[in-house]
Amino acid sequence: xxxxxxxxxxxxxxxxxxxxxxxxxxxxxxxxxxxxxxxxxxxxxxxxxxxxxxxxxxxxxxxxxxxxxxxxxxxxxxxxxxxxxxxxxxxxxxxxxxxxxxxxxxxxxxxxxxxxxxxxxxxxxxxxxxxxxxxxxxxxxxxxxxxxxxxxxxxxxxxxxxxxxxxxxxxxxxxxxxxxxxxxxxxxxxxxxxxxxxxxxxxxxxxxxxxxxxxxxxxxxxxxxxxxxxxxxxxxxxxxxxxxxxxxxxxxxxxxxxxxxxxxxxxxxxxxxxxxxxxxxxxxxxxxxxxxxxxxxxxxxxxxxxxxxxxxxxxxxxxxxxx
Numbered sequence: 001x002x003x004x005x006x007x008x009x010x011x012x013x014x015x016x017x018x019x020x021x022x023x024x025x026x027x028x029x030x031x032x033x034x035x036x037x038x039x040x041x042x043x044x045x046x047x048x049x050x051x052x053x054x055x056x057x058x059x060x061x062x063x064x065x066x067x068x069x070x071x072x073x074x075x076x077x078x079x080x081x082x083x084x085x086x087x088x089x090x091x092x093x094x095x096x097x098x099x100x101x102x103x104x105x106x107x108x109x110x111x112x113x114x115x116x117x118x119x120x121x122x123x124x125x126x127x128x129x130x131x132x133x134x135x136x137x138x139x140x141x142x143x144x145x146x147x148x149x150x151x152x153x154x155x156x157x158x159x160x161x162x163x164x165x166x167x168x169x170x171x172x173x174x175x176x177x178x179x180x181x182x183x184x185x186x187x188x189x190x191x192x193x194x195x196x197x198x199x200x201x202x203x204x205x206x207x208x209x210x211x212x213x214x215x216x217x218x219x220x221x222x223x224x225x226x227x228x229x230x231x232x233x234x235x236x237x238x239x240x241x242x243x244x245x246x247x248x249x250x251x252x253x254x255x256x257x258x259x260x261x262x263x264x265x266x267x268x269x270x271x272x273x274x275x276x277x278x279x280x281x282x283x284x285x286x287x288x289x290x291x292x293x294x295x296x297x298x299x300x301x302x303x304x305x306x307x308x309x310x311x312x313x314x315x316x317x318x319x320x321x322x323x
């Protein structure tokens with residue numbers, strides 16, 4: 001009898017274990033510096049400690065909410081989610097040792113949003129602040145990306161280089177004191193369209209260029225960026241740059257913006273005229289090593305202030321406003 005009962009009990013226990021549900025993902029998760037633990041399930045009463053643990057426990061389309069100030073670690077985002085810090089103090093990611101603070105490697109239909117975050121290099125600096133590799137869209141709002149001080153070639157504040165067509169918007173954000181380019185728009189492959197928007201963005205005191213719009217890879221790819229009410233100032237190279245070295249087009253439209261006190265050119269265009277273009281209106285170019293330099297198409301609406309640059313302030317070529 002015992003020989004019959006024991007296997008039956010063992011089988012029942014095994015079936016019970018197999019039927020136990022996996023931990024459910026949530027549509028809204030929470031992180032806390034004070035109370036968080038990555039052994040938790042990340043709901044409001046039992047928050048997690050790191051962004052990565054919360055991300056892994058958040059459903060696509062869901063939110064991660066920061067509950068209190070603190071550092072929450074680097075994260076790789078592979079689905080459409082939002083990370084939100086609305087005024088509780090610093091919701092931070094400290095970056096060192098060549099790492100990247102936030103990497104977005106989402107699907108081609110995924111929308112990602114980052115709000116109220118600080119990404120900061122410490123110690124040996126860190127590789128890059130925010131890197132966008134793939135996804136349908138990314139919105140960066142009310143963020144700061146600072147002091148990424150690793151070796152030249154990295155140390156980029158915001159690096160947008162998708163392998164899929166995408167839209168990236170950066171608004172009300174500070175990018176400062178980084179070794180690499182402040183904000184770099186590019187593409188990683190052929191037949192990709194990248195649309196970028198900068199709105200009330202400040203790029204200060206970098207050791208390279210402030211904003212770079214760069215079509216450097218892929219036949220038939222297009223990189224188009226619009227910047228409004230933004231500033232590139234005090235950078236060790238150029239302020240705003242458009243460059244085309246690949247097989248597509250690169251363009252920047254700059255409105256009500258400022259390029260000031262940059263070591264090299266306030267505005268620079270590199271590439272054949274019909275493939276690389278920068279159009280500027282209602283903007284100020286001042287205190288730079290040179291006002292502008294162009295081997296492509298540089299044109300203005302004739303309403304800019306070009307003053308106090310080291311090259312004597314040559315007038316930017318003018319295009320007549322359409323009626």
